[in-house]
Amino acid sequence: MTALREDGGFEATASSLVPLFRPQLPELVARITQDIQTNVPAYAGPAHGRRHRLITLAVNGAVSHFLDLLEGGGTSGDRVDDLFRKMGYGEALGGHDLSAMRASYRIARHQGWEYLRSFAVAQELSAETLGLLGDALLAYIDHLTEQASIGWRTARETIERDRDRNRRRLVVALLEGRNSDVPTLAAHAGWEIPDRFVVLAVAPRRRRDSLELPDLGPSAIVNAGPDSAAVLTAPDGVDAVMKTLRSASPAVRFAFSWPVARPDLPDAHRWVIRALELGAAGVITDGAVIDCGRHRTQLWLHSEPALRRGMVQELLRPLLAETPNSREILSETLLAWLETRDSAPAIAGRLGVHPQTVRYRWKRINEIFGEALHDPDFIVQITMLLKASVPLWKAGDQSDFERFHAEENA
Incomplete structure (x- = not known):
């Protein structure tokens, strides 16, 4: 060219x-x-x-x-x-x-x-x-x-x-254990990291409602979505935060942890979320405010729902086979005995029935469980299972029985 x-x-x-x-x-x-x-x-x-x-x-x-x-x-x-x-x-x-x-x-x-x-x-x-x-x-x-x-x-x-944006990101970093991000985010958020934390989970009182969260003040950092919020505060600031949240009732319900160290934040967050779930299911009956410190045993027992469901099908199968009325009164009586080891009259007084009724029920319990009631490991396991399951059953959860009958008819 x-x-x-x-x-x-x-x-x-x-x-x-x-x-x-x-x-x-x-x-x-x-x-x-x-x-x-x-x-x-x-x-x-x-x-x-x-x-x-x-x-x-x-x-x-x-x-x-x-x-x-x-x-x-x-x-x-x-x-x-x-x-x-x-x-x-x-x-x-x-x-x-x-x-x-x-x-x-x-x-x-x-x-x-x-x-x-x-x-x-x-x-x-x-x-x-x-x-x-x-x-x-x-x-x-x-x-x-x-x-x-x-x-x-x-x-x-x-x-x-954008302080609020950085505070939301700081909550996420702390709850996910991303420690390397925390100092920079805390500086941009203008929030001093405390030695110990209280974690709160907040949700609308009615599930179909959107969450309307009040301003919780400078002592708290919040990551809020349309239907839930995670809140972190120092122990000395939690009273003010809870007072503000209570003033928003009945629109919101919330659960709060005991004070925890920073490495335990992801676990504490899981606990407060689980507490709200158990409250919604009727297992925890505290109302709009749940103090997780009062329900550590239930949180522990319900930390692995799939494990509980499987053990119920394995260990409580004879009880699941009873009629609805029979399994209700037998499970209630068995749990009362496991928790107290009291006499028939004492258990009867606790349950509000005649001692002879307790003896009749105990005879049936021995018939369906037999020698297993003399096995210490079995006793420990069914004690934990019944403590976790009976409140669910009383609250109307029928999934254990439905699963049992589905397996029986398969």
Whole structure:
């Protein structure tokens, strides 16, 4: 191909080259996009996915604007600059640095330079012109890098000013045990980490309602969703927090832990959530406010629901086979004996029945369980099972019996 004249200055030469280069634009955009998704793990994804479309949009916009500038600068770069600022802003909001974007710029610079160099050879351009084109490409990529950095810094400043957002993130970090994130988040949240914590789980009183949480003041940090909230406070601040929550009743119900050390926060969070579940199921009958310290045994017994269900089917099978009325009175009588080891008259007084009724029931209990009642391990196990299960049954949970009959009829 005959060489283009270069005696009209770089601007004129570049402007005359752009129409010849534009047909390669789709191929160059596709190559850069593919290389970015292949070599930058953070931006990997399917060839026709949303991330692929976003990268293609950004690359196409940048390359098209660069060519417009070479051709004479007739189009404004505000739209492209805004796009890259938004990309940097999004990286910051996602908790990421700009390393993935910088890796993408390096790929774009390399691919762009290779295409320019091959084009220059085909057009028999001088080394000087090629060098000027390369300088223009590098300057433009530096400009886009700065736009992304501006967006990233803007987002970081916004995040650091957003105390509530950082407090929510701090709650999540503490409850997930992500200790490395805690100092920075605590500084941005303006919350001093205490030596010990009280954990609260808050939910609407009625399940179909959305949670409307009152302002709990500066002593608490909160991560609230539409139907539940996790609250952390120091022990000396819990009274004020609970007073505010009580003032919101009957709209909300909540459970609170005893003071725990920081390593125990994930466990304490699990306990208060479980306490609310047991309250909703009727096993814990404290009403809108549940003190987990008063229900440690029930929380322990219900910490593994699947294990309880399996052991009920294995160890209490003779009891499950009784009629509904029989299993209710027998389980109540057996549990009373296991808990007290009292005489028939004492158990009768506790249950409000005649001693002879207790003796009759005890005879039936011996018939269905037999020698197992003399096995210490069996006694320990069924004591725990009945303490966990009888409150469920009384609250109306029939799943143990339904499961038994389903297995029997299978």
